[in-house]
Amino acid sequence: MAAIPALRESAFATAHRVGALVAALVLLVALVLLVGESPLAVFGALLNGAFGTWDQVGRVVNTLTVLLLCSAGLVFTFNAGLYNLGVEGQVTVGAIATTFVLRLVGEMLPGPLAITLSLVAGALGGVSWGLVAGALKVYGRVSEIFAGLGLNFIAQGAAIYLVFGPWKRPGVASTSGTEPFGEHLWLGTFGRTEATPVGVALALIGLLFTILIMQRTYFGLRLRAVGHNPRAADILGVSSARHLLSAFALCGVFAGVAGALQVVGNYHRLTPTISGGLGFLGLLVVMLAGFNALFVLPIAFFFSALNVGSLQLPLVLQRVDSSLSGVIQGVLVLAALMGRGLAQRRAGGSA
Amino acid sequence: MNVELRHIHKWFGSVHANDDVSLRVRAGSIHGLLGENGAGKSTLAKILSGYITRDSGEILLDGNPVDIRTPTDAIRAGIGMLHQDPLDFPPLTVLENFMLGQAGKTLWLDHRSARRAFLALAARFQFDLNPDAHVSELTVGERQQLEMVRLLALGTRVLILDEPTTGISAEQKMLLFAALRQLAAEGKAIIFVSHKLEDVEALCDEVTVLRHGRVVGTVSLPCPAETLVAMMFGKVLVEPAKPHTARDAVALELHNVAIRTELFDLHVPHLAVHRGEVIGLAGLEGSGQQAFLEACAGVGRLAHGTLRINGQDLTHRPYRDYLAAGVCYVPADRLRDGLIAGLTIREHVALRAPRGFFINHAYTAQLAEEAIRAFNIRGTPDSRVERLSGGNQQRTQLALMPSPLSVLLMEHPTRGLDIESTLWVWQQLIARCQQGTAIVFASSDLDEILRYSDRVLVFSGGRISPPLSTTTLTVDQLGHMIGGKF
């Protein structure tokens, strides 16, 4: 009896997933035509922008490492039932903490040691910011959405203050950020590209860790229990407060390390918008993955390629802005959400 | 107005909730709709009031077919229903609740004339309601009175009441019955839905009995109770007897305890619950029973006083210490508080009995299989709990109770269950008692309280009575005490 609805559900789900994808593509093509450009030319430019040279591939990989870390962290908070919009701020504070440590010890200690210390500092920075949101949620009953947004504003304010204030470049402060660190404080790269092996390793380990925890451990199960129903979980003996805080802390670690990578692997300095919106993009990745850590890698890879590929768009095609990547990502996630909703509605229509 | 239902059918998924139900209710009469939980009474009532739409069948008012598909259709036809859980708006005032949905000529709310109409109607039935109070401050009985006044102001000529005597005091019940008789005398048709034989016998002129969604028959009252029982259940069911318990050791002890709730502070000078003893908590809903149970379970906090489990002082200790001491709390709202919708039976079992850091799926599946077999749950280890029926959800909750168990705290252990599941649940609970578990349970079913408890605490108006032995207590006495007369 149970098999038939389940079968119907999966059949509908597949049909609607394909339908949603097609609808999304049609909409995107229409938008590109609307601004008077050829979809094929745009596709070519995106592909070329992302994978045209090894340099660009390196940039895609670098973006991917940061995005993967954010997404992996968000898998914990999503499964605990949290919309952790504060992830942007956690990335930023991680980056600030990293910069702080590098400025402090960068010239005294050997490079690798300084970098390691700064990565740890980044993780701690992320955790602290995550736990502030967590404490507000658990002890202050403030929605994590607004606590997170507020903390994002504060973190961004702090970054701006530092870049234009105490840490400004000698001479005149500028939006390009602080004075770049010496090359001995840069992470090593694959050949001449910007991609860093350490970053790739951290991101992949992080993702595997997340998959393992969520699918194989009692801790992962308890997180999901709290995410579905915190009160019932409490009564069953699973402390919702402790697990919500753990989820915030774990996400904070991942986001903080992501912020650290932005500093030591990508920009080699602190910039006012150091997170680059990758935290919010991580939210989209995990939503599209249906909160399932297994699907995070391919989606994050695709989104990273879009981000890097679109940067060149305005140079190649005058009428197309680089924000196209965000439009594509948004349309895809929206279509996926609606497809899922329609499938559920069709399958559950009779019951 | 005469009401006639012809060949009503209603399916919920694969459940045939109403199977060819036909019924006639004369104007000026009170017609009982009797049946156990799950017999299809509420479904039928909701169909007549347009709250749910029938799959097929006809509705006739005074011989004319009317097509009732929405509450608006029903209101227009003069049909009003008092739902079992009052469908009102707790944050709004009584007067606002009264005005909501009333027809009016203008865009604007007319507070003054609404107040006049409300007070006049309430006075007719001796209902004492303050129009400016917030509904959240009212008892269930008062909320019922408000709904009745509101429905009558709408021009209701057919009044349906779904289990109106659950959770109200004896005085409120008398007032309700008087009002219903008065309305019937005025020529209105009253449909009284209940699973309580005594209430139907005391009030109704005619009664139709439903079982498994079908009409068993309609009889005029008075008629012998045995006839009605036979019609309701089809067979004679043996109720599990509660054996006398030896009161050796004390399992749960409260000393000079105060518990804070949103509305009042509860005090318990001293209470000792012995191993194997059953304590029933009687009272109107929201009189503090839940806060009391939560405090005993370690989920809520004591404002002061001491609490001991098996002699161990657990006052202000964290909840996990209570769990370790063998305390288990089973809340009333299974899907809101007790089980986790979205997780499977296997996952629930795993949550309760973790072993190691990594989950061994074969092991947890085996545990779940055992629980399903032992508790006769209709489902598989991978069934999500929200897809189980109410009875199977309650069985799952019982399966999740740890063993050994010192103190079991339950809210409404059999609410919404059919008679067989109810009896089965009590068999399990009594078996636990015999192993030495002390049970404290709250229920709005006074029969259940009297049948299974050794002693009763009555909650009323922010106070708790001293423990009363059930050997001498009657339902009537309990009803009056619930109304506040200790």
Add this chain to the structure above:
Amino acid sequence: MSGEQILVVLATAIASATPLVFAVIGETLSERAGVINLSAEGTIMFCAMVGFAAALASGSVWLGFLAAAAVGALIALIVAFNAITLRQSQIAVGFVLALLFSDLSSFLGVPIVRIPGPTVPAMPLPLLSELPIVGRLLFSSDVVVYASYVLIAITWLFFYRTRAGLMLRAIGEQPNAAFARGADVIRLRYLYTLIGGALMGIAGAAFSLDFKAGWSFRHTGGYGWIALAIVIFGGWNPLRAAFGAYLFGVLQSLASVAQDQFQGVPTQVLNVAPFALMILFLVLTSAGWLDRLLVRAPASVRRRVLQTLRTAPPAALGKPFVQD
């Protein structure tokens, strides 16, 4: 600060708060009906672009407002369909739309960046604008500002003095009970979500055609999130929400005054400060801390304090209506 300075600060506050007033009233309507329209950030940004483009193309600011309102309602329709009909998470859909339409405003708005265009003409009200202080403060601006005053008053009257307003409060509170009283919950929720979206669209146009006069990339960044926070701050009451919008306006205009006073602080920090402060304010006034503080107080006192201070959200906010 001199009296003249205070007057300037307040006048700037009212001007900068006007678009927000439309947005918070719109969101309040939608949330009172039970639907969170979390897309505000994207809706306002996109409609600012649409309104400006439409006004530029047609030469009429009013057509610009109309277009913005229509597009705002259209975005709200996506929210409504997902939330009400498909019963999906309102947070997820709203958040995606917020990001999507922010980016879409940049993508489609390339041709009109920093182009001079039509603005709402100033229109001091005769007589009223002659009044001392109040006249300069309230009655010397333009139709859009006056319309925001009227909107606040009308919404309040609608909520607390009309039948339909009472039903609106009902469907966000107990939709099942409202349904039993004959309300078409689904249709009403669609209706109020669309009206709320249209008002947010107007908020966007009020930025690009009035307050900021013009459009460029991410011109209204942050205002949508602030509008959502202000609705909570305002306890879902239109008067208090409007007050929150003006408070934010005051913070903003104080920040711009402060730029002259504190030379040491980078201006960029002062631009972000009001956003951070506003949300901090929300965090500090929300109920959680209060409960802990009051736990020792006697029941009667505790109850009274909580009833006046705590503004509970509509009980069915964010939850789909399922007829059983």
